[in-house]
Each structure stands twice: as C-alpha cells, then as structure tokens.
Amino acid sequence: MRIDELQTPALIVEQSVVRANLDAMSAALPGDRLRPHVKAHKCTSLARLQADNGHRGFTCATIREVETMAAAGLGEDLLLANEVLDTRRLGRLVDAGHRVTVAVDSTETVQAAVDGGVREVIVDVNVGMPRCGIAPEKAGALADVARRAGLTVRGVMGYEGHLMLVGDEAERREHAERAMALLLSASADVGGDLISGGGTGTYAVNTWVDEIQAGSYALMDTAYQQVGLPFGQALFVLGRVISASSDWCVADVGIKALSLDHGNPAIDDAAVWFCSDEHITFAPEHRLAVGDHVRVIPAHIDPTVALHERMYLVDGDDVVDEWPVDMRGW
Amino acid sequence: MRIDELQTPALIVEQSVVRANLDAMSAALPGDRLRPHVKAHKCTSLARLQADNGHRGFTCATIREVETMAAAGLGEDLLLANEVLDTRRLGRLVDAGHRVTVAVDSTETVQAAVDGGVREVIVDVNVGMPRCGIAPEKAGALADVARRAGLTVRGVMGYEGHLMLVGDEAERREHAERAMALLLSASADVGGDLISGGGTGTYAVNTWVDEIQAGSYALMDTAYQQVGLPFGQALFVLGRVISASSDWCVADVGIKALSLDHGNPAIDDAAVWFCSDEHITFAPEHRLAVGDHVRVIPAHIDPTVALHERMYLVDGDDVVDEWPVDMRGW
Numbered sequence: 001m002r003i004d005e006l007q008t009p010a011l012i013v014e015q016s017v018v019r020a021n022l023d024a025m026s027a028a029l030p031g032d033r034l035r036p037h038v039k040a041h042k043c044t045s046l047a048r049l050q051a052d053n054g055h056r057g058f059t060c061a062t063i064r065e066v067e068t069m070a071a072a073g074l075g076e077d078l079l080l081a082n083e084v085l086d087t088r089r090l091g092r093l094v095d096a097g098h099r100v101t102v103a104v105d106s107t108e109t110v111q112a113a114v115d116g117g118v119r120e121v122i123v124d125v126n127v128g129m130p131r132c133g134i135a136p137e138k139a140g141a142l143a144d145v146a147r148r149a150g151l152t153v154r155g156v157m158g159y160e161g162h163l164m165l166v167g168d169e170a171e172r173r174e175h176a177e178r179a180m181a182l183l184l185s186a187s188a189d190v191g192g193d194l195i196s197g198g199g200t201g202t203y204a205v206n207t208w209v210d211e212i213q214a215g216s217y218a219l220m221d222t223a224y225q226q227v228g229l230p231f232g233q234a235l236f237v238l239g240r241v242i243s244a245s246s247d248w249c250v251a252d253v254g255i256k257a258l259s260l261d262h263g264n265p266a267i268d269d270a271a272v273w274f275c276s277d278e279h280i281t282f283a284p285e286h287r288l289a290v291g292d293h294v295r296v297i298p299a300h301i302d303p304t305v306a307l308h309e310r311m312y313l314v315d316g317d318d319v320v321d322e323w324p325v326d327m328r329g330w
Numbered sequence: 331m332r333i334d335e336l337q338t339p340a341l342i343v344e345q346s347v348v349r350a351n352l353d354a355m356s357a358a359l360p361g362d363r364l365r366p367h368v369k370a371h372k373c374t375s376l377a378r379l380q381a382d383n384g385h386r387g388f389t390c391a392t393i394r395e396v397e398t399m400a401a402a403g404l405g406e407d408l409l410l411a412n413e414v415l416d417t418r419r420l421g422r423l424v425d426a427g428h429r430v431t432v433a434v435d436s437t438e439t440v441q442a443a444v445d446g447g448v449r450e451v452i453v454d455v456n457v458g459m460p461r462c463g464i465a466p467e468k469a470g471a472l473a474d475v476a477r478r479a480g481l482t483v484r485g486v487m488g489y490e491g492h493l494m495l496v497g498d499e500a501e502r503r504e505h506a507e508r509a510m511a512l513l514l515s516a517s518a519d520v521g522g523d524l525i526s527g528g529g530t531g532t533y534a535v536n537t538w539v540d541e542i543q544a545g546s547y548a549l550m551d552t553a554y555q556q557v558g559l560p561f562g563q564a565l566f567v568l569g570r571v572i573s574a575s576s577d578w579c580v581a582d583v584g585i586k587a588l589s590l591d592h593g594n595p596a597i598d599d600a601a602v603w604f605c606s607d608e609h610i611t612f613a614p615e616h617r618l619a620v621g622d623h624v625r626v627i628p629a630h631i632d633p634t635v636a637l638h639e640r641m642y643l644v645d646g647d648d649v650v651d652e653w654p655v656d657m658r659g660w
Binding site for chain 2: 007008009039061062063082083084085086105106108109126130131132133135161240242243244245247248250252255256257259260261273275276277278279281289290291302303306307308309328329330
C-alpha cells in the first residue's frame, strides 16, 4: 500500500528516522544504561526494536503497559515508574514469572505492593517537580518499612521532568546536577543497586544515574525538537485538505488525532490557526487544493499516540508495516 | 459493583443527571427539532437513549461514527456533518439500506460523494467561523453542481461554532441571528427541505434552523457550565490520590485521561496546578490521604471521551452499567 491510500487521519512513522533515533540513543546509552520508557509510544512492535538494540529493561507508566509488554514477551525487567494502589494485576504477572518492580513513595503504596503480591519496589524520590516522590530525607525510612514488609528494595528513582525542556544544554546540566544530588543522597540512605531517572531531554547531561528512562527520543515531537537533540522527527499525523478557501485550508486532523497540551502542532510552510475536534485550520504559504495531503507534527507525542489505534510504518511513500498502539488504556 | 471498586482512571456518568439532561433537551427541542451529535459521547448506548427520547436523526463527525451507529440499528437518518474525500465506506452503508447524508462544500467533495456511492448531500455553508463550509453566495451554484451529478440535495447546514461559548445569552442570540441570516440566504438559493445547525451553546437562541445539532448537553463539561445552560454535569473522571505531600496531592488522572484543549480540568474544593501524562497535581482545601477518590471534571468533553474505552454509569455509589465508547477512531 502507498501512503496516499491510507484513510486519514493516520499516525505515520518514518522507518529510516525511527531506526536512526534508536541507534543514536543505543550508541550513547548502550544496554542497561537505557531503560526505554514505553509510555511515549505505547507500541510493543517499537519496544521490540528497542529490545533488539540491546535494552532488556523497560519503563512503564500504567498497569496496562506492564501487562501488554509481558504478554509480548518483553517482561524480563519491567519497571512501573508510577505509584499504584491496586497491584493485584501486577502480582499475577509476578506469579507468571515476569519481573515487575513498582515505584513507592508512601507507606500506603508499600502496603499496596505487599497486598497485591509484587515483591520488588523502587523508592520514588522527589527531585524538584511537584508530583509524586517522597522527600529525599525520608527515602531511607521508607525503604526500611518496605524491607520489614518483606519486599526487595532495588534502589531509587527520580524524574527531573521539570528540566526536560530547558533550552540551554549547560543550564539543563546544571539543574540536573542539583536534582540528581537529591537522588544520590536518597540512594545512600535507601541502598540497593539501582539509580534510575532522566528522560529524553536530559539523557546526555544526566551522568549520575545508572539508567535513563527515555521514551520520546524514538519518535520525537516539536517540543523536544526545540531542545536541540540529535534525534529526528519520525512521527507525524497524515491528513488531507478537506476544505480550502482563499485565506485558509482545513485538514482532517483535529484534537481527537493529536494533543494540544504542549501547544498547537506544526505544518511545514504553513501557519496553524487553530484545531477543533476533527479539523485543523491553517494558512499555507503555497496554495493547496482539496485532496492534498499534509503532514501535521504534534507538539507532544505521548498523549497524541494514545489517541490512535495504530501507526503506519513508511519507507518513502510505501507503507511497510502496521503497528498496533496496543498499550492504550489502563 | 460499587464505584470505589473501579480501576482508576475511569470515566463516570451519573445516571440521574444524564437522564435529566436528555429529558430537558427533548422537552425544549422535541423529535426532529433535535439531531443529536454523537461526537460528544461516541457511545451508541447513550445514542439509544436519545433515540428512545424521540430523536430519529443523528449527527456524526466521522465515517466510523456513521458506521457504528448504523451497526447499532440507529441508521434511520445519519448526517455526516463533515467533508469526506473517500466516501466508499459510506456508500456501502447506503447500499445496505441506511440513510446517510454527507456534507459538501466544494466540487471535489460533491464528486467524492458521487464516486463513493452516497446519494444524498447537504451543502455546508460558512456562517462566520474559519473552518469548512462554502461562502453563502456560492452555495446555490454548488447545489446545482450536485444535482447535475445526480445527487439529492437535502438543504443546508452551518455551524456557528465560534459562538458556542459566548457568555451572555442576549449577545449569543444576536450573533447567532447574523450567522443564521447567512445560512437562510444560502438556503433560499440551495433549496431542499432541511436547514441544520446550532449546538449546545445556541440550542435555545438559534430559532432559525429546522434542527439543532447539539451533543455536549448530554454529559457537559466545565466550558459549557460557564455559559449558564440548564444542563447538569453528568460526567467526570474518577481518580485516586496516589501521592500526597503537605502542599499538594497527585491523582492518577492525566492528559491521557482528559483533554486540556479548553484548559485545565476542575476538582471541587481544590486548586488544580497542572496535568501530566498520567497525573494531576492539585492543592485540596482539605487534606486528602493516599487512596482517597477524587472527581475530575474535564474542560472539554469531546476529546476526553475519545481517550476512554468505556464509561461507567452510576446511580449514587453503585455502578449500574458499562457503556463502551464504541465510536472512537476513524
């Protein structure tokens, strides 16, 4: 099939670009130095390529992601880097022989791990972003609680998410150093052999953790493009112009096909005016006709992917594979 | 099952409120005066309640919505109020005996209807919002083109989407009158027996169209709440507090569970700070504990519903039904 035969809107991945991105990251962070985060693509077909590149452990954000990765044979070392209150579905995966580690930041989430039959935890440490994570100085005591409850504490994790989009690399490194100093002090109290953190924005500057939890690098978005990373834009939403006037065009790619939480998407050689449910209104520099195809690049990849049932892998104008977005939902 | 046994995040619909909303709208716009728009809920179970209330025709935004409504036995009169370039799937529905009408605003979309085997069209008229729709003065000529191509032209539609959230009702009515004057002039040129338009925001003030294409009224969101309409908030996303500190709490409802395109969601008695992929960080007025349930009300219902596989219908604390969100995708 050729790309212009696809029903629009369609999520498209350029094969050569995604492969180059995966290889560039694997060269920078080989093997266990990278724990790819699947939340950015929610696609076991893509995760398998990451595993083929030598990364055995994966990061997940939801129970569904952990379950789907395990079912796909990618359950060698799955870290659910998020707090979970009902861990019974995770416990069933552990019983089935998959290695599942869950983040804890409170006595309640430690107890939840015990109750559901999860045996390994990681202490989630707040390193500066007001979200989950225990205060660094309390991490050691929580690790003690977990060990007394019979759990194995693998170490610490901390996500410096507030730094991912800091534009200047030196500034990003400096902020990351301060954030990671908090994580390292917690690690000294917690013990274990794992220090996990980071993301696509800090993969090159965060040299303090054992492993980086990056996900967006594989497919990229316009927000990360602005940070000056060596990864290419591999993903776009293909649309068609369904209406054209002298001043603007409308394509069939709206906010049910991409997420606006990081701002409007981009179209090359066009000014994007606004998006509505099933439409994007934009002013192209060169006149377009009804039926023309357009490539819309989302500002934030993670929630965009979650809106689609599948991605199409393309090589030039040929559709070479169809990848189910099989980790959606919870 | 009780509501607190649900896996979170979960999309919840309060039965008494949705029924009151449906009844209030059906009293104001009985029978064919209302053509409910299914894009706001993407759920045939809910559409069936609207049909039971006496509305035989429905509005759709995507081919998938049209197909799913037809498969559910709700295909008596389906209007795809959007331009479509490949109408073959619609033509197959027509061949199977369903009544499908598609919007056209160009010779290309007229030709697409012919090519795909759709026999009835409606001329989409631009009434002031820069999106789809032909200029009013050109509508008659396009209808002639369609009739010469063998199509039945049912009439005109125009969506005054730019007026839906105008806060003052008198002002909304005044703007709507000007928008609808454009539609009526186009109608005089186009002919046919249908003038379709409007939405939840203008259902009461748009007295010029034959039928109103309202959808959001059934479940509502915070954006429409601010317009002062007689519909209650029937939908929320149920979450649980997974992390709590002295200054803020985090619940498991993020931008993969609700859309931010109309701004942050609301939580009663709390200030919402920000949302990330799977989290909402907020400061509650009264201290919450890990495990507590919270109700998060989205600012925009349509793209929020599209993120979920199902809605749970509740009566108080009891879950009384599970409704698949079965019209997602394209």
